[in-house]
Amino acid sequence: MATPLPDSSQKYDLGFARWVYENVKGGDQLSMCMQCGACSGSCPIGTDMDHGPRKLIMMIRAGMKDTVLRSNTLWNCTSCYRCTVRCPRGIPVTSIVQGLAAKAVSLGYADEVVTSRFARSFWWSVTHFGRTDERLVTAKFYFSFGLAEGIKRGLGNLKIALDLILKGRMHLGLPHKVSDTGGLQAILEKAAEIEARDQLGEDKS
Amino acid sequence: MNSKDARKKYVYYPGCSSQGSSKHLDESLRAIIPELGLEMEELDDWNCCGASVGNIGGGPLPTTALTGRNLAKAETQHATDVITGCAACYLNTHGANERIKADVALQNKVNESLAVADLSYEASLQVRHACEVIVNEVGIDKIKERVTQPLDGLKVAGYVGCQTVRPFANTESGGNYDTFDDPEFLDQFAEACGAEAVDFNVKTSCCGGSISVISPEKTLHLIKEILQAAEDAGADVISTPCPLCQTNVEMYQAEINKKFGTDFNLPVVFYSQLMAKAFGLDGRKDAGLHRNTVRSEKLDILVQNA
């Protein structure tokens, strides 16, 4: 685990592929890619992506760190897993894309990305209540764009919200939560600490 | 079929949507599972599975620790199997469980995290999807036996979606219960209930998942294709096992009609709701059919109790 994250001064950096192989979940399988394109052909919203999964993998190999970590491909994955099950080389494409997204967030590439905002709202709910409160996650996500945009987005989906409320499918009271929120929060903090520790350890060696 | 053995206890993990948008999946599952001869007990003080954006929001290890906490709790309930009806809960919990089982270092890290709350996971459990359990442990014949009010004349489009079958449906750990591109179990469920399963060629197409929640403008066309295929096949209802599929395909119909000039009005129900009805259970209390927002005459008839 010796490969450091390359700096950004090079458009093409020979160390980046190895860094991904070693630091992204499932990345060690990436080297098996033979560029057949079954993943890109299977992707339901590949057309909305800057680069299909196949090309993303090729860019990783060519060492295009910034282009990869800024690619909207990371945020458009619907997690349908079609690429994963169809890959003739058994590469977990979905989890690699998600892993790269997580790296993009932690490396500060994705502060303004919509999915990243949503993920932060979601994680806020998880850490506070131990459960996802769909109403609060959505609200927090909408208002992460600012008050005006938040109201606009909220109103846009008003009918859906009303429907759910009418059918008893939107919880209106205090958020559901685990009884032992303190314990859960401690677990998550500890896990984050271990992860940071490992990451640091990797970079040092 | 093991149902004749000493009754196995399943620990039931309902997942967050059971308390919100997918209450009717939770209600109907709780109603049919005992009818199918299985015993289940709710997971004590369960937490969120991490969903598809947990990794991004919280990082890989904290997300895995969420599952660690759930499974550590389940172990204390003296069960061997955890069952869930939610596709995302299954994907995350099953996936994390298999990774923990295969990787001692990961298990150690998870346990190091759990230790702060005096918990520990021994990696002894099997995490299973409700559909897999019904196929492998109950069997289609048993479903037929339980049917008292066959859904005669109801045309059902079996929409499986993604994560219920992908990537685990045809793996050994996932129970090898169907294929990931052309699964048949949902059609078999419908037929067992006396309904007609229509030929539906987009059964594992993607509804857009959480992207449909975040940026529906990117994915409405995907949902439209699913609706179109069901309508073209002459379906009365779409049946699905997945909470997010159910919500997305149901809730966005109005917006799709506006955007594409279509005229969809297709109820989207859970297979378990149909089963509850076919078993002669209560259309509201047990099947939760009153909670579906897109209504049709056929659906309204179903809600009525005989």
Next chain:
Amino acid sequence: MSDYITRTGVYLCQGCGIGDAVSVDALEQIASTELKVPICRRHDFLCSNEGRALIDADLVGGDVNQPIVAACSPRAMTDRFTFDGATAVRANLREQVAWSQPAGEEDTQMLADDNLRMAIAQATETLPASAEPEGEYSRTLLVLGAGTTGLTAALEAARTGYEVLLVEQQDHVGGWANKWSKTMPHLPPYRDPQANSTDELIAATEAEPAITILTGALVTKTEGGPGKFTVTIELGDESRTEHVGAIVVATGWRPYDAGKLSHLGYGQSTDVVTGVELEEMLGEGPLQRKSDDKPAKTVVFVQCAGSLDPDHLPYCSSVCCGVSIKQALQIIRADPGANVYILFQELRTPGTAEEFYRQAQEAGIVFIKGKVRSVSADLGLVYDDMLLGEEVSLQNPDLVVLATGMVPNSTNPHIDPAETGADQLVSDVNPNAPLPLAIRVIDNNDDKSKSEPGENTEAVNGGAAAEPVLPGGALLNLQYVQGPHIPILTDGFSDSHYLCFPYETRRTGIYTCGPVRRPMNMAEAAEDAAGAALKAIQAIEGAARGAAMHPRVGDLSFPKFGLDICTKCRRCTIECPFGAIEEDERQFPILIESRCRRCGTCMGACPVRTISFDNYSPHMVSEMIAAIEVPDEFSEKPRILIFACENDAYPALDMAGLNRYQYSAFVRIIPVRCLGSINLLWISTALEKGFDGIMLMGCKSGDDYQCHYIKGSGLAKERLSKVGETLKSLMLEEERVTLEEVSIADSGRIPEVINGFVETIEAIGFNPFKGF
């Protein structure tokens, strides 16, 4: 032989549907009454013991010495219809009549009748072939080159019981393989570089008493033919003469001259090395740069360096990918922190090398599909990424490895070409090859053009002086009229058919194997060596019996030259694909029998038709054509003559019958040894007789030839191109004579080919000479 009297007997078979398809009574009538064959018998199953006994009795009694078996194809039941001292002439009534024509029809009967008439004519003109080899035949093999291939060939031959003379030009044996740090895996699970076992191979060869190893030795002259080669070998100041029965050429390869690849940085930096040079660096422990002895942490392999490039080597050497994978694995295993990149255009990992490739992928070696444009002196590398569609400038790696291709040692670069006629080499490339020779244009006025490949790609026909890619002299310096070299293919490898008859060269008794034949790795070369050694042994044994080599294995006939009317036109000498015909001091042709493959290309070439075999001659085939009954034009029955090559076309016709494909009954098929043996006399005979169309059906010619005699079908095509003029002068349509390339797998195409030609002929109309 002149007092030999042919006594024919016809044996008609009624089995396998023949009796149902045609009237055997009518056939008997033809044999006995019309053609007056003294003995004619029939049987329900001629191939049964009882049926055979019928023939045996006549042979033993002396009533018959040339049986005519009218039954199945001459390709079927050969063991049943071969007799002591007699080989049956066959009339094909099964595959080409009963199985390919409707039963009971008039046209079917006419076809069967003609097939019998032709067989009787053929039998009448057939003399038994016999060979009387004279003098001493050597049973020793000469193996030229003592690398992996040569050592293996010598060992295989010695262990089979033959004496071997192993001749190596260098002062030691082992060849390139001595340098390899490790080798590619050729044992399961095919995933890891393997220890180099060359030392053991050398030890085993040296320990073998039947092998005499001569190092520092050069073959300077080779005369004779299989069984009787006389080879002159120079050993320093000493010169010795050896007699050998067959020769295995295992001269191997050399890496393409990286000095020509300056655009890839070679020569500009010591940190740009070839794969061969890297081997020695790998052997010395942890990988270090040559320039500053610093560890090479980032290594980029450039595949196809100078390969697949019309300015350098136009072909793929197939081995370099596996070698680079091996080296990359060695680097990454010695230093798991190393970044190893392999830039490839077409990664070729045939067979088990795919496992090796996967191993490399799993080890984290990064594979990129891209064509490298340039490497600068400071190792700045620019490539076109074929999958991203963009030009990529890589940061400078520590080491660049050029995977250069294999150049065959079909010539000896250490010998001055002028001495041994290297000029003849280029002209002896397959005449029908569609590809231009890989050559560089030498422009004496502009030295710069030499160092910039890509700008000087004028082809051979450009007129400028051309330097062949294979400089140097002849390996064996053959004292043949056709020149000193073993003929080569366009890319410089020796001319043999990769798949159908590997090792065979166009010089009988001389077999090439290993990378001089095609690019290959060590495991393949060892297998190749065993194959060539066995072929050489066959040649030794066959020559001693006077029998032919592939493909007419065991044939004892050979061409005889009627020198009384020979015009010394030299066509036979020049056109023989195997250089079997030499010239005496008066320039008359002399056949070196053991070199002859019995194809009859000389017979087809001879303008005065004075070359013939005892059992195959211009006269014999003319008589067969004459025996066919050609109906007049009022009968509305055209006749098409097909000369079908016995190697592929005739079997394809048989298989069409086997599959019960029906085709026109208007065709009459004569098997020929090779299209090259077709004498134009036969075509004029047939046209004069009133045949409406003639089809030559044979193997593919050209660079990807399928012709079993290599040049035969190409020569036929060339000769046929001249027939058009003759036809025109006779006011006949050119379309009446055609050549169709048919492979052995083409049986499904036979009806379409035949019926299509019949339609063409019917559209043109009947031959106006009919009835004259």
